[in-house]
Amino acid sequence: MIHPVILCGGSGTRLWPSSRSAFPKQFAAFLGDRSLYQDTLQRVSGHGYAAPIVLTNEVFRFLAQEQANDIGVMDAEVILEPTILDTGPAILTAALKLEGVPDDLMLVLPSDHLIRSNEAFDAAVQAGEVAANAGMLVAFGVTPDRPETGYGYLELTQPPMQGCATPLASFSEKPDLDSAKEMIKSENFLWNTGMYLFRVGDILAAYQRHAADLIAPCRAALAAGEHDLGFFRLGVKDYAQAEAISIDYAVMEKADNVVAVPFMADWLDLGSWDTLHAFLATGTDQVARSGNVTAIDCTRTLLRSEDENMHLVGMGLDNIAAVAMRDAVLVVNMDRAQDVRQVVQVLKHGTVAQASEFPRCYRPWGWYETLCLRDRFQVKRIMVKPGGVLSLQSHVHRAEHWVVVSGTARVTVNDDVSLLSENESAYIPLGAIHRMENPGKVPMYLIEVQTGAYLGEDDIVRYADIYNRAPAQ
Template structure:
């Protein structure tokens, strides 16, 4: 059996505003159906795969659980990293968690890549599995069709042969245009897809040989870790003491038993708006319209509206990506799409909330979004999942008024507990101990009106929380 190890703790910014630190691209649906994370899970849920291992962090633990559950997958193990330490420590932690089955195969996959041809992907995995069972460390590379400067390259010892592992000569960093053209002309290169396969025993041995200083703290992080609400938390102190480093630098550039398997599966890392544009249905003018978007006399353009109430219209545009959300709009030349992260950097410097915050804030019990915000009032829409329970809490600076607009709410205010249905409301005085929960089988929606001198999310005194938040 193959154990999928899915890396889903990253927070890229090149697809801002859709992807932000609070809600990164792996959890976003770009096709209107599944998120990228769910797309990966669907590919890795066949009979040849065992239950997946997820490497993520505190912020995304419930997103991982919820999106997996939406696919009917609830048997995966979620390992929480207490600090971002790049891919090598995460992969080693996963390997050590499987150490009792040393001949098990691990397939390490990012959670934010897109693969259109699932069968071709599985065929490549089968080729890689045979090589890994023989003790090789396998990396997967995409057969290039252009001199791309946004990807790293794998240079092989021989020409690329479909369906055949080939020894790896070197990893090449993202090249400039001239270097990319030369690599493509050589004919023995693949794009680095960031996917790997190996036996548990072989990758642990590689760490012991090439990165021995990482093994002991990773073992300690596992042995001192603890289970919390079904998640496994790596111990903070030993894991934080590990220097951040990627698996490429830590192992793959040093080990001698590396082979590359060609991946011919219509792959994209969706690293920028121009690469996303290339994966979408296009009209005769190479225009993609997503959501409430209308293009008039446009060429080679992406128009994407993520809010049905925002009609995005492009008129006479050429080589433009325009992305509209309720709280932010991006307009960029396609040739500058790789530089969107620079724009995010400027927003951070200027302390613009949209740089990192998402308009919809996800919580273990559901989500909320602000509809209107004034100096002394705020109006929110809140969704509570079936059986979702907010913490027992009070506020020092604000009072609240709740109006149920769909579903049923069980509301506690002081010693009083009541069931509220659609069009019923309750007032929460300043300082009152209160709680909201959804006892029903369908999502519950309500409108919350806050008034007070301070409306920040840190004005919460928690007395009890089933999700063990501070």
């Protein structure tokens, strides 16, 4: 049995503005309608795979669960890391969770990879199974087609062969351009995908041998953990005692039983706009298009619009990535794509909301987005999913007016409870205790108009909440 372990806690700042701390890249759709995380889950669903273990954090717990459920994965076990400590403690924690089945396999997968061929993925996993069942720690690598400086590399003892596991000579961190060119020439290097396969007992033995100090805090965090609404929360104080370190540094670079299996497919560790361009670009002009865009006399360019009401036009562009969203636009020379994280740092320093906030804010009951914000009023569009229930709350500084535009809302205002259908409305006076919920079978949409002296999201006095969120003041 193979137990998928999905690592789902990254932020992806080099893909700003599509990826932000409030809504990182793994939950976004870059190809088709499914997110990268959903594609990853889909890849390991079905015969031969156990229920996936998903490691994420408190902020994304409902999003991870909901996106899994949306594609029919109802049995994912979501483990919440109180602190993001890199892959070393995360993978060890999953292995300790599976300690009772030492001969079963763990397949560790980042949640932010683009893979075009599931057949090639399956073939690589099958080849890795043979080596893993023989006691090897298997790393999956991709044959490089360019001198990429944004990836780590696996150095093999000989050129890789499809379907075969080859002993590893060394791990190499992200190289400079000249070193990357030399690696390409040698033919003994693969890009390090960060995907691994090993028996539970073998990886625990490797941690015991090479990173024993991590075991006690991770084991204690599991013992102190508790279940909450379908999630498993690790013990906060215990987990914080573990060192923040990658599995490569902690274990894989030190172990003598590591092999690499080549992954023969179009693959992308989606870390920056230039890597997405290299994956999507077509034709002699090498232009990558996504969404409502038009390219005129452009070459080596990526154009991406994420708003259905915004049409992005590029004219005479060369080596440019242009990404347009409703609240932010990025235009960057492709040679500087790896430096986009500096944009986020500059925006944060200037207290620009777009540095981290996403135009659509996701909540366990659905989502909302601000359509207009001015002095003393704000207009929002709100979606409440079937069965979704907002907290019972009141506001100190604002009143609200709700207009249902689709579906049915059950509205509580103080002691009055009413059902509102399309084109019906409710007024929430300042200070009134109120709640909104969707009792129907389809999503409910409404327009909310807020008026008052202060319109911040922290102006909430919360009295009850079915999602166990902390009271807000």
